[in-house]
Amino acid sequence: MTNAEFEILYKKYKNRVYNTALSYLQQAEDAEEVAQDVFVEVFRSQQTFRQEADIGTWIYRIAINKSLDFLRHKTRQKRFAFLTNLFHQETDEIIHDPPDFQHPGVLLEQKENATYLFKALNELPETQKTAFILTQIEDLSYAETAKVMDVTVASVEALLHRGKQSLRKKLEKYYRS
């Protein structure tokens, strides 16, 4: 792949990769870091990419794996934070607990609701979270999602159904009558 070809690929997928990472990590700086890693990996692994596979599917897979790895690393850091300083020495802000996430692409009238949704989304198991992000936020079809997740369409439907049920339960604690 030449640099020009790589740039075309980057322009085509940059927002999908960044948006996927942002949905998982819910922090712009982290999403940028992961997106950077994804494209470096794409460039580095271009020889191993099987031509019969869809390149979009392949890039989505890398983005999801990198995002999940980043999240796992962050979770370990959070656990360790209990043994270290919880607050920033100069600003007294909590280091490991970011503020509520507001996705920049959500409609203005849905901002508050979406904030609750993203909070609850963080508590879902990885596969349910991935099915929800790909179908509801990335707007992929069930068939496309199944390809990316390497499962059947029926599995995607089941994961999404269970994910939504679980989200309902988790969201109840935010409900104020």
Add this chain to the structure above:
Amino acid sequence: MEKQEWLNNVLNSTQGIQRAEAPDSLWVKIQQELKNEVKVIAMVPRRTVWLAAASVALLILLNLVAVRSYHPTQKMTALEALMAEYQLSAENLSMP
């Protein structure tokens, strides 16, 4: 608002969501990282590093195996071998 209605609204709050746009600085950072990586690769190929690491690991493993299986054996001197072959003992050899 009813609880169920609220839950439905929250679950559907991503409808009509626009994709967030990647920051402009991302491309420059990727290019920079790829350049840095090329420099490192030029210095020491990844395969060589792995090969060296595997060789060192194998060497350590073989040494450990060798040390563990080492049992000192008693070496016979030429005289002792001769005595054993002809079934001689120290008493037989003593001169009158």
